[in-house]
Amino acid sequence: MVVVEGSYAVAHSVKMCKPNVISAYPITPQTHIVEDLSQFVADGEMSCEYMNVESEFSAISALIGASAAGARTYSSTTSQGLALMHEALFNASGMRLPVVMTVVNRALSAPINIWNDQQDSISQRDTGWIQLYAEDVQESADMTPQLYKIAEDEEVLLPAMSCMDGFILSHVYEPVILLEQSLTDEFLPPFSPEFVLDPENPMSFGAFADPSTYTEFRYKQEKAMEAALLKIEEVANEFNEVYGRYYGGLIDSYLLDDAEIVIMAMGSVIGTIKDTIDMLRKEGESIGLLKIRSFRPFPVEAIRTALKNAKVVITLDKNISIGKNEGALCTEVKACLYNTNLRVPVIGFMLGHGGRDIPISTIVKIINKAKLVEKGIFVESEFADLREELI
Secondary structure, three states: OEEEEHHHHHHHHHHHHOOOEEEEOOOOOOHHHHHHHHHHHHOOOOOOEEEEOOOHHHHHHHHHHHHHOOOOEEEEEOHHHHHHOHHHHHHHHHOOOOOEEEEEEOOOOOOOOOOOOOHHHHOOOOOOOEEEEOOOHHHHHHHHHHHHHHHOOOOOOOOEEEEEEOOOOOOOEEEEOOOOHHHHHHHOOOOOOOOOOOOOOOOOOOOOOOOOOHHHHHHHHHHHHHHHHHHHHHHHHHHHHHHOOOOOOOEEEEOOOOOOEEEEEOOOHHHHHHHHHHHHHOOOOOEEEEEEOEEEOOOHHHHHHHOOOOOEEEEEEOOOEOOOOEOHHHHHHHHHHOOOOOOOOEEEEEOOHHHOOOOHHHHHHHHHHHHHHHHOOOOOEEEOOOOHHHO
């Protein structure tokens, strides 16, 4: 165990996975990851092609070509950089290329903001990429080999995002167990795709599809996401067998079995929620946590099972669907519970936008509002901790 910056831990994890091609463009707060990787390459610690390109769009485009040629590929980005990749993200998924990318979550402009929320990756939820969200630095680092193994599985073959909260995780220094090369080689086999661009065996990737065939391509992507549901769970267990660390597969829980009030969230805010629950449990409160680790594919059945005893569900979103007045997790959970026997109210709170702090006091206020449901006072979705003097 060593004390390192979160970005270094992720870069070291990428090195252990032995990508053939890395292509990246610097943008705060992900830059330290690719800086560390470039140093590894310069020092001869990695044998790979490291490509400096002129934009994030070029970075993902280069990896699409490299992946189609059979290379294991990697990039990282954030915020406006991820937004610039938007068009090509569909290409990577539609061509079934298992590119792995770390998204260091950051708010989108305007106004310009470099701090954390999750609007950037949430805005890409329909591009056909797997999305896993990390709670802490150790999980961020350990998520990388897991995503390669999931994405490269022949039943899946989809690109994947490892999402970590910007600055909160990327720039923090904390104790981390760095991945070992021998164990990583045992866990993650070399990438050996069946279909590659090869002059000796010509084929087309991403070719033209007319209305008679296009729907079936989308259907197969959806089926691949369904296959990923099982693979994510399977790989989490395999990782635990090799490394002795387990994060849950699709979801994870904390003091959930007897909880009447259940808080659902993703990312680094999980730690604050756990501290809040510990404090309130000492006061006799029946509160638990359901951590969503996999946002895409969305674990509908696992969530339904986990919430079967809940009386109130609270969702915390570091994003907003403007015009819907609620966050993406809130919308997904409501849809998940619709048309079931679970008649549990779902209350959504949007918070942490642009890096605004989420202290224990804010979580307590949210829980107290949720308790009012029993008195018939029901707020479906609202912003938490608004500064009234700025409205």
